[in-house]
Amino acid sequence: MIEKIAEPLEDLIIELMKLPSVGPKSAQRLAFHFANTDKKDIDKLCHALIGIKEKLFKCSICGNFSESKICKICSDKSRINDIICVVGDFRDLIAIEKSHAYKGKYHILGGLISPSDGIGPENLNIKSLEDRIENEKVQELIIATNPNVNGETTALYLAKIMSKYKIKMTRIAYGLPVGYNLEYADDITISRAIIGRREI
């Protein structure tokens, strides 16, 4: 930081630089934005920020963020009870919910196995998933971890340890994204799309 900058601005820039993907330039741009924003809007943002610390909890069943002990999805009687879709974090859940393609329940691992980050199976919500399989009448487990190295490692690990339960285990399909262009797809995606081909 440079010494000639007003202290309240500098304090804010320092705090903003702690955010993910916010470097010095973005922090300055944001601070400049806030300096020109109505106090009312700043208050609303602060209220929302404090709100997630005071009113946001983790669902005791699936680990999703929730404003009550049990989240909206777990307490929704209209959802299919015996299928659990396992995801890495809540953003994956949102992505799947937005597709409107799934009506079962979820289980949030709270991360993916990542040896380079020191995250092993013991750091994930796997024990609670096993408890659910034992206590709820689960018929199918859909492993919807990300299609990358960590997601794949986690899926393989889950497949292995869950094999002792007599339930159907599935993995979300690999293939070409809809609206995509074959020309630009990478080799691995194309080979997965061919392996996963379905009759029409």
Next chain:
Amino acid sequence: MIEKIAEPLEDLIIELMKLPSVGPKSAQRLAFHFANTDKKDIDKLCHALIGIKEKLFKCSICGNFSESKICKICSDKSRINDIICVVGDFRDLIAIEKSHAYKGKYHILGGLISPSDGIGPENLNIKSLEDRIENEKVQELIIATNPNVNGETTALYLAKIMSKYKIKMTRIAYGLPVGYNLEYADDITISRAIIGRREI
């Protein structure tokens, strides 16, 4: 927004999406970050945000952000008094200060002339600049508005209306950025670099 998301999180995502260059995905990512951040750090950020509304003012001389009536630069006796560097906003001032190449005073226009955004000379702090030229013993005005269409328009406008004062007027130099590669430079920059060539 989707209906199954916890309200405190949704409220925060809505507020975050009001920030410049923050779309739904970035807002989600930030909200997720805040949900996993210590309350202490959230309080610090909120404190800094409220601070810029309660403790940040505009310098009555140059228009720079300041925690007092007159900013650190205007009240700094060690700085050269008779040169004023005119910039669009405070981020330009920070950029110049960081270079340590300038030891005079500043004047912040609070924007640039931009007909497409409905910003004309009457919306900028030009009257206060004229007052300074009349009252302070200004020798030189460096027009350091951005090297783009709006910055150039503003520079030309200032050059025209300030011509009635008997002061030296300069424009920051155009040319190739240091460490840059001629091969990648655009034609206009190269032609400006040739026109602005200096004896070695």
